[in-house]
Amino acid sequence: MNPCWAILLAVVGFCYVSGQSSNGASPNFQCPPHQEINPCICNVKKNGLDIMCEFTDNFHISKAMTVLKGRTSVIVFYLKLRHNNLPKLQSFIFLGIDIRHLTIHNSSLAVVEESSLSSMGLTQLDLS
Template identity: 70%
Template sequence: MWLKGVQQQCPTRSEISPCSCTLKKNGLDILCEFTDQQHISTAMGVLKRKEFVIFYLKLRHNNLRKLPGFIFLGLDIRHLTIHNSSLSTVEETSLSSIGKMLTQLDVSQNSLTTVPSSAYKSLHQLLILNMNHNKISVVHAKAFLGLDTLEILTLYENKITSIEDEAFVGLEKPTSGAFTIDSSTPTLRIHLNEHPIYVLPN
């Protein structure tokens, strides 16, 4: 959705270097590759100066071991990808400022050893969460509490050996019938190691 009265236009390459921008129908597509936290933070600072709709923010192949608090403060991000960037720590306040806008989050192929529940709890519009190819061994109780709109959760290729009781508590079934076992039973679809688990409504 466009911001009313705001004309979308990419910042120049020099303003957000080493990141790049492409203008899409629904907003900006920002790509930052082969860089580090300092350069990414600088680019985010430039983007905060105007009311951009960032439909895609793709942070790939970076040295981004920690996602610091409030790094996206002042930004409107709809789809966020942090892929293959050595990410191991997601601070509690790193995603809170975009919780009302973000619908898809991809943190695949990183070094997360646990579900960063405190950072996820504010993502009240999230539909898809991809945590494939990390190092998660235990899915702890209430790991996804607060993600009440989530429809697809993927955890392929982790090191999961234990799923605690109430690990998926708080995940509500989707309002649409997009994922069903039969024609009348909406479900949440969870993928663990190639096999989907269907969480039935109570």
């Protein structure tokens, strides 16, 4: 085999492997249908999904998170919960969702249950 082809194949193979997520599946950067996560909105960004839920409650946020849990290899790069009626962050609400940046603003948050943030790949958490 020509050495140039061998190097090219090695580079292509490396790019393919490094583009895989930690569980071996390709990251899913597709938003769920709007009607499934309404009133939350979703946009695709370079590093993952950008999801914002505003002026809603725990029921609708939980429903949207359940939809995300049902999708494989989803990376939610930004999850923004703003101006919601969310007095308590329920246990396991985000379980199984790869969320990198979680922001909860002006949502009447008073209680964060111990296991509500467990097993998340958070790099940034903002509760205010």
